[in-house]
Amino acid sequence: MKQNRRERRQGQSLVRGDFVRDSTYDQRLLDRQGPAEWLHMDPWRVMRIQAEFVEGFGQLAELPPAVTVFGSARTPTDSPEYETGVAVGRALAEAGYAVITGGGPGCMEAANRGAKEAGGVSVGLGIELPFEQRMNDYVDLGIEFRYFFVRKTMFVKYACGFVALPGGFGTLDELFEALTLVQTKKVTSFPVVLVGTRFWSGMVDWIRDTLQATGKISPHDLDLISVTDDVAETVKIIADADRLRAGRLAEEEQAVANTVADAQ
Template sequence: MSIRRRERRQGQAVLRGRFVPETTHDQRLLDRRRSADWLHMDPWRVMRIQAEFVEGFGALAELPPAVTVFGSARTPRDSAEYELGVRLGRALAEAGYAVITGGGPGCMEAANKGAREAGGISVGLGIELPFEQAMNEYVDIGVEFRYFFVRKTMFVKYACGFVALPGGFGTLDELFEALTLVQTGKVTSFPVVLLGTSYWGGLVDWVKGTLAVEGKISPQDVDLISLTDDVDEAVQIIVDADRAHRERREGGWSVRRNGSGGDGED
């Protein structure tokens, strides 16, 4: 005869035997004598993560087409790279795009400044860091995040392309995550432009001469990267890809509306 162990359901989980807690969630919630340790437990973090997604989606949902610009926070204001960022932000705004950055100083500030001065929408998505990094003064819409992965989602979800100015580990992290999303088809028609041939040229050569040659990526993956020194060319790459994507989407919608190639109207 089998002995039935104690069992308790907790949402989607089933706990049995010694894993059944002595108190319920309601008891622990209503017990005023408990410590505040629960604030730092993983289940509560899930709620914070959810809240960050909701906050980000709510703040950015009505943005016009946007381009995310990456780049170093350490770029001096009197440098050629900073001026390049200003010109890029201005050109993107004049082409009708909102400009999204990490909201910090350096190249991020430069792109926000250019967009703001051109009358465009300037967005900053900040991140909580061990050292203080305030939102730059040229941001019109700013959202601060605790979690990098939530912030990265916002960089991608509300942009139709990326432009990377010279930057460090953070820029490289965002750059290769973007390339991975494009390579694996998680995002489509999503141009990735590197602005600054003298800075990025060695990296692109390594991608072509090592990764592709040794079969670590497919030969066509090299074409996911565009490299230029020309701000106008960088913006045109974005515009062309965006236009092609819209035409394909509208063509597909027309086919579905006419009843061919689909199961009926969406």
């Protein structure tokens, strides 16, 4: 048998060797095509996209309260950042939260490992990439997605907080998308915690000294971000926001009940 063949996860499928195409589903979806080719392809893609949403919703709907943790896939297992990721995952699990990551290696693996070793729920949401990135061994529930935007929906929909460990473009993409959702109130009481002051301080300074200083964001938008090196503080920020949201929901439900009672 030929060894070291290319392989790639594609949703629920695993393909190897000559079956691995040179492009991904996301790339083919976003590429500009001929004048009429989309008539034959894109409507069918909608069905596949719908199926991914249905699969994700079905698998994740019964999760306990969860926190999404992002960070670099390139973080070595013997690094302080990996150790921090394990500590974050463990502390979140001990506080009663499921831990959701991208399911890959590095910081993602670290957070999943911490959650699993603490007896918590460890979730990985993988994605088809041009280079194979297998689901790490510490994931209890793993789902493979073809499309980034479906996966991103799952990261946010089933989480009550977002923790960013040091990472690259992917981490920054998810971080700023989360911040945009909070800023525009598409999600409420959603804390965003950056763990690693030395790594993140330059970016936070630029946000304050450039974006805020030139009026690109409002002064209170900086309050959407918390930066810390303390794992216990990370969990406290998320738990406090979670309790605040629960209190607001209870007040809203009571107000509705009072309105119904008055109407009767």
